[in-house]
Amino acid sequence: MAKLPKKEELLQYEYKVPATDWMDTPVEFKPGTYCYGAKGKNLEVVDFPNARDWSPTDEDWKLPEDWKGTVLEGMADRLSKYRSFRLFMDICVRCGACADKCHFYLGSGDPKNMPVLRAELLRSVYRRYNTTSGKLLGRLAGARDLTEDVIKEWWYYFYQCTECRRCSVYCPYGIDQAEITMMGRELLNLLGLNTDWISGPVANCYMKGNHVGLEPQTIISNIEFMLDDIETITGKRIEPRFNRKGAEILFVAPSGDLFAEPGIYTCMGYLMLFEQLGLDYTMSTYASEGGNFGFFTSNEMAKRLNAKIYAEAKRLGVKWILGGECGHMWRVVNQYMDTWNGPADFLEVPVSPITGTKFTSAASTKMVHITEFTADLIYHNKIKLDPSRNDHLRVTFHDSCNTARGMGLMEEPRYIISKVCNNFYEMPEETIREKTLCCGSGAGLNAGENMELRLRGGFPRANAVKYVQEKHGVNVLANICAIDRAAFPALMDYWVPGVQVMGVHELLGNALVMDGEIERTMDLRMQPLPGKGAAKDV
Amino acid sequence: MKIWSPLLAVLALVIIAWLGVGVLHWTTLFGIVIPYAAFAVLVAGIIYRVVKWAKSPVPFRIPTTCGQQKSLPWIKHDKVENPSSTWGVVGRMALEILLFRSLFRNTQTEKREDRLGFGSAKWLWFGSLLFHWSMLIIVLRHLRYFLYPVPALVQGLEKLDGFLQIGVPVLYLTDVFVVVGLTYLFLRRVVIPQVKYISLAADYFPLFLLLGIATSGILMRYGFKVDIASVKDFAMSLAALNPQVIEIGTIFYIHLFLVSSLAAYFPWSKLMHAGGIFMTPTRNLANNSRVVRHINPWNYEVKTHTYAEYEDEYRDKMRKVGLPLEKE
Numbered sequence: 001m002a003k004l005p006k007k008e009e010l011l012q013y014e015y016k017v018p019a020t021d022w023m024d025t026p027v028e029f030k031p032g033t034y035c036y037g038a039k040g041k042n043l044e045v046v047d048f049p050n051a052r053d054w055s056p057t058d059e060d061w062k063l064p065e066d067w068k069g070t071v072l073e074g075m076a077d078r079l080s081k082y083r084s085f086r087l088f089m090d091i092c093v094r095c096g097a098c099a100d101k102c103h104f105y106l107g108s109g110d111p112k113n114m115p116v117l118r119a120e121l122l123r124s125v126y127r128r129y130n131t132t133s134g135k136l137l138g139r140l141a142g143a144r145d146l147t148e149d150v151i152k153e154w155w156y157y158f159y160q161c162t163e164c165r166r167c168s169v170y171c172p173y174g175i176d177q178a179e180i181t182m183m184g185r186e187l188l189n190l191l192g193l194n195t196d197w198i199s200g201p202v203a204n205c206y207m208k209g210n211h212v213g214l215e216p217q218t219i220i221s222n223i224e225f226m227l228d229d230i231e232t233i234t235g236k237r238i239e240p241r242f243n244r245k246g247a248e249i250l251f252v253a254p255s256g257d258l259f260a261e262p263g264i265y266t267c268m269g270y271l272m273l274f275e276q277l278g279l280d281y282t283m284s285t286y287a288s289e290g291g292n293f294g295f296f297t298s299n300e301m302a303k304r305l306n307a308k309i310y311a312e313a314k315r316l317g318v319k320w321i322l323g324g325e326c327g328h329m330w331r332v333v334n335q336y337m338d339t340w341n342g343p344a345d346f347l348e349v350p351v352s353p354i355t356g357t358k359f360t361s362a363a364s365t366k367m368v369h370i371t372e373f374t375a376d377l378i379y380h381n382k383i384k385l386d387p388s389r390n391d392h393l394r395v396t397f398h399d400s401c402n403t404a405r406g407m408g409l410m411e412e413p414r415y416i417i418s419k420v421c422n423n424f425y426e427m428p429e430e431t432i433r434e435k436t437l438c439c440g441s442g443a444g445l446n447a448g449e450n451m452e453l454r455l456r457g458g459f460p461r462a463n464a465v466k467y468v469q470e471k472h473g474v475n476v477l478a479n480i481c482a483i484d485r486a487a488f489p490a491l492m493d494y495w496v497p498g499v500q501v502m503g504v505h506e507l508l509g510n511a512l513v514m515d516g517e518i519e520r521t522m523d524l525r526m527q528p529l530p531g532k533g534a535a536k537d538v
Numbered sequence: 539m540k541i542w543s544p545l546l547a548v549l550a551l552v553i554i555a556w557l558g559v560g561v562l563h564w565t566t567l568f569g570i571v572i573p574y575a576a577f578a579v580l581v582a583g584i585i586y587r588v589v590k591w592a593k594s595p596v597p598f599r600i601p602t603t604c605g606q607q608k609s610l611p612w613i614k615h616d617k618v619e620n621p622s623s624t625w626g627v628v629g630r631m632a633l634e635i636l637l638f639r640s641l642f643r644n645t646q647t648e649k650r651e652d653r654l655g656f657g658s659a660k661w662l663w664f665g666s667l668l669f670h671w672s673m674l675i676i677v678l679r680h681l682r683y684f685l686y687p688v689p690a691l692v693q694g695l696e697k698l699d700g701f702l703q704i705g706v707p708v709l710y711l712t713d714v715f716v717v718v719g720l721t722y723l724f725l726r727r728v729v730i731p732q733v734k735y736i737s738l739a740a741d742y743f744p745l746f747l748l749l750g751i752a753t754s755g756i757l758m759r760y761g762f763k764v765d766i767a768s769v770k771d772f773a774m775s776l777a778a779l780n781p782q783v784i785e786i787g788t789i790f791y792i793h794l795f796l797v798s799s800l801a802a803y804f805p806w807s808k809l810m811h812a813g814g815i816f817m818t819p820t821r822n823l824a825n826n827s828r829v830v831r832h833i834n835p836w837n838y839e840v841k842t843h844t845y846a847e848y849e850d851e852y853r854d855k856m857r858k859v860g861l862p863l864e865k866e
Contacts, residue, residue, distance in 0.1 A: 011652050017735040047841070081836055083594040084819050090591075091814035094741050096733040097640075097662060100647040106654060116736050133740075133806065140543060142738040168602040172634070172641045172666075173811055174820035176602060206843050207851075216852050220859045243861050285861065286848050299597075300840055307842045315845055334825075335600050339832045361609045365828040372609050379612060406600075408607030408620040408825060415613070430645055430656035434604040434619070460647075463654045 004451060004494070005032075010459075013109035015100070022117060023124070023144055027153040029056055032452030034156060035195035035445070043192055045203040046301060050192025056155065061148070067191050068146055072129055074190045075183075079130070084179045089126045091173050092119065098167035098177070103438045104160055107456035115167035115177040118157050122184050125150060155193050158184040160453060162442035163296070163328075164401035169434050181443070186298045194297060197447035201293040205305050209288040210255035216242075216285035222258050226268050229526065235518030238275045240283060243316070247282035248353060250313045253324030254291040256482035257503070263485045265524045266325055266503025269512075273374065273505065276383060276514045277354055281322065287312035290329040291482060295336075296444035303340040306332060309367075310341045320350035321367040325503050327400030327481035328442060330369060334407040338365045355380040369403075371412040371480060371504060378419050384513035389520060390421035392530045393476045393500075395507065396468045397426070398461065398488075399436035400481035410434075413480050413504045420511035425472040431464040441487030454487065455494055462495030469496055477501050541728070544743035548750050548796075555795035560788035568791045569772070570781040576798035583805025588813050597834035599827040602820040621824045631822055635815055638667055662726070669719030672712040673748075675699060676755075679710070683773035705760075713756050720749050744809055747800050754793035762789045 018025050034056055043051035050064045064070065079086045098115040100106060105113040112118060120142070127134030127143035134143030144150070163178035188194070194202075201211035208215055214222065223240065231237050241247075253270065257263040274281055287308040294301035313321055323333060338344065347366035350359040357376045359368045377383050397417055403409040410433050417424050431437050440457020468474040477488055477499050488501040510523045522528050558564045605616025615622065618629045633639040646659035678695055682688045700708035724745045727737050758764050764787045775782040804810070816822065849856065849864055856863060 007652070015649065015732065017731045022735065080594055081597060083591060083596045083817065084600065086594045087591055087814050087817060087819075090587075091808065091811040091818075093808050093811050094733070094736045094738065095641075095662060095666075096730065096736060097644050099732050099736070100645075106647055106649075111732065111735055114732065114736065120736065140539070140739050142740060165602055168820055169604055170640055170643055170645075172638055173815050174602055174634075174640065174818040176600070176820045179600070179820075209848065215855060216861055217855045217859045220861070243856075245862065285856070286845050304840045304842050307840070308845075311842070311845060333828075335827055336598055338827060339598055339834050340837065342831050357610070359609075360829070361607070362828045364831045367828070375613075376610055379610070405602050405604070408603035408605060408616070409609070410606050411613045412609065428656065434602075435643075460654055 004455070007494070010452070010455060015105075015109050017111050022112060022120070023139070025112075026149065027112075027156050029152075029156060030452075033160070033450055033456075034453070035159060035197045035447045035450050038192065038194035038196055038199035042196075042199040042203040043194065046206050046304070048192060048194075048199075049190060052192065054192075056152075061152070061191075061193070063148065063151070063191050067151070070190050071146060071151070071187050074187050075126065076130070078183050078186065079126075082179070082183070084176065085183050088119070088175045088180055089123055089130075092116065092123070092175055094120075095172065097170050097172065098175075101167050101170050102177075103162075103164070103166070103440055103460045104453070104457045107440065107459035108453075112153075112157050113160060115161075115175075118161060118177055119175070119180045121150075121154055121157055122180055151188070151191070151193070154184050155188055158188065159195055159445065162401070162438045162440065162445055162457065164438035164442060165405040166401065166435070166438065169405060182299075185296065189298050189301075195444065195447070198293050198296050198444035201444075202297055202301060202305070205255075205289050205293060209284075209286045209308065210258070211289055211291060211293055212255045212259045214255060214258060214288065219258055219285050219288055222264070223267075223271075226264055226271065229524070230268055230272060233520065233522055233524060233526065234272070234514055236275070236514060236516060238271055240271060240274070240281075242283050242285055244282035245316050247316065248280040248319050249282075249322050250287070250309075250316060250318040250320075251281050251283050251322045251324070252287055252290045252309055253283070254326035254329055254482035255289045256291070256326075256486050257324060258288065260486070262489065262501055262506070262525075263482055263503065265506040265509070266485065268524050269503065269505030269507070269509030270324060270370065272509045272512055272514060273383070276512060277377070280353065282316060282318070284312045284316065290323050290326045290333075292329060292332050293444055295328060295332055302332065302336065306337055307341045309337070310344055313344070313366075314346050319348045320362075321347070322350075322370060322373060323367055324370055325480040325482065325505060327402040327483060329402075329482075330400075330409065331402035331406035333365060333367050333369075337367070352376055354382050369409060369412065371409065371416055374505070374508065375412045375415045378416060385420055385508075385511045386513050387420050387422050387511050389510045389523065389529055389532065390507055391423070392523075393421060393502075393507070394423040394425065394472060394474045395421050395476040395478050395502075396465065396472075396474045397424070397432070397504075398439070398465075398477055398479045398481075398484060399432055400479060400484060401436060401438050401442060403480060404434055404436045408434075409480075413478075416504050416508060417478060420507045423472075425468050425474055427464040427468050431461070437461040437464060439481075439484050439487045439491065441491075442483050446483055446487045451490070455491060458487070458491040459495060462491055465492065465499055466496045469499060475499055476507075478504055478507060480504050540737060540739045541742050544739045545746050547743060548746040551747075551796060551799050552750060552754075552792055555792040556788055558795075559791040565783045565785070565791070568795055569783050570776070572798045573776065573794060574781075576801040580801040580804055583802075584810070584813060587805050587810050588817075591814065591817055595835045596819045596823070597836065599823050599825070599832040600819055601823045601825045603825050607825060622826050622829070623824055627822060627824050631816070634821055638663055638670075641666060661722075665719055665722040665726070668715050669723060672716040672719060675712045676710075676716060679712075683770050684777040686774060707759060709760075713752070713759075716752050717749070717756070720745055720752065724749070740808055744800075744803070744807065747796060747803070751793065751796045751800060754789060754796060758787075758789050758793060762787055764790050
């Protein structure tokens, strides 16, 4: 990992444009701003073409023979399959409204990170080979030849987009750079050009069921650790069961929550809640991933990984599916899963066994978001909460890009937060809800080697957190996304020290009053609760 | 180059019309053949483009949600910014098309040392709205040349447009607004460095062409003062498909030739955003894909790693931790 620059150095940029036209400004691979190349063995696992070991710093990227034909054919194929792609190639007027909406542009000042220009990287090639004006007028029509340098530029910048869709909110025609990035990445994958950080998790998820590569016995032992902690904190021993046939509900979480801090605290929150409810549920070691790094690769790969969820629900004979806190997982569940792998006619319309609420908003997918489920419980007074257990926390909430702009799940987590803690402060309006600023690490960018890029992309969000830290003393950034939980701690330590990162169900786990529990003296992180129990004497 | 070549192209169009009609008197060509051909290209071109877009399916339901989803009954659903029904979509699209809703959200970000500040930025929204609405009213006003009797709506629009009653002939506000709007859109393209950086010749050409059309139109009305009755006779003859060439003045034919150029250019250019906005899948779909299954016409079977394969690979490890197995 490259040494991290100082804050002052990182902020030495302005929103200026180079003297040379962008087509004449070659891409520069700055260390710390890009990921390692995909390893051959990981591409082989999923039968991807041109599998080989390769590094972006190599002069020769070992492209397959006739790579140009492959890309142009691939482009024509996708233009005929996706109206979004064809339309977004044609109708941009370059008004520039999207330019300063991208967190990577805001944090780097690199004009090729303006969504409009990132799109032009692809559009210029589209024009050259697919439009009459581009064929005749060439550069004057904004067209350029497809060369190896163009491919390198695509790779650099399409893996510098988190598919967060913020630009699409502001575009007068709804042009969504995420769509264009997805197409760009599909084309690159035809040449075996992925990143290690995406292709590794994809291979893991395909074979082992989850991105982080947890084998079944490891999932069980990871959960055992959490159960030990829960026992220490609450005095209660929980015994969840896995791969259990005949359960009412299949619970699918992002694997990050089974793997490492701080995601495991969120997972503890889920487990405690289910225990308190006496929920008839099971988790699967096979479908042990709600997230989908295939989605950052190609449509087909995303579908292949996603297929496990319905397949496992069918095998286990559950009635419906409950999903954990994860961002892009929910874009996929909301906008893709049923289309890819449905119809889930072997499942029933989800009904909360506790409140009787029928989740008609999930009538077809049969999959409910855990904050929808929990908000409904709280609304019907079905769980007892002691928000004062979170009094040492001053909380703000980060909307995940995908749940905000690819679903519209905004009030449910806020409602839960309002009931489980007493100190909640919103960040400025321009930075939350549909206008939320990305963590800068989504869409498979949360690697270590590109930390400078992540810090830059996360700077606008961190800047908003700093605002509420100074104004309200905020010390917790709550969220409903596993990538947020994995990515934000490093970003907060760098930009806004003193702010912890917590899933909403960690906060809930703290506040949840369980039957027969001992008096709580510590939170789920085993930090003493100020003013409670033993801590009182200090 | 990006600015000069389109400017020269528009000037060339003016000169061609001036030479063609003013010097060579090819009025049949410039008054009848070219306008008809251009109109045919406009109509056929728009149909061609829209059909081409429509031929590509919408495999996934991908609205960009800009408000609260419809979920639990006690949570207030944002019916327009995150529509769940057709009527919500109609509302969202109407706001988008008529009032440029998304542009209204625009903000400007400033960096001051280690801080970012988000400020309101409504000028682009205002300038675009000013131009587009003025343009629409001007086009509707022009219907008076093609219809007899002149519809009450057109007469009303004219009255409203000229309500200030300045000068003779009465000054139309939209004439001023359209020029102001276009000038603003041009100036921001050259003044804001980022916008200049992304601009192509294809972004300047329509601005110059439209400015040329507006200028020639205004000159005709307030400067050269062509005979309106002759213009109407000519336009009616065109509309009746019984074209009669009438001597009106070169400025009129310059105006007509620029309009014809715009019509012929329109379908092949970025101006097709006017059609595209209706078809954009991030705006014109309801966010209801969890309620109703969206069908992808080219959905196909894919290779997956099945549970049976998984169990085969991990059976021993699974048995050791007591996980239930399909095959012991």
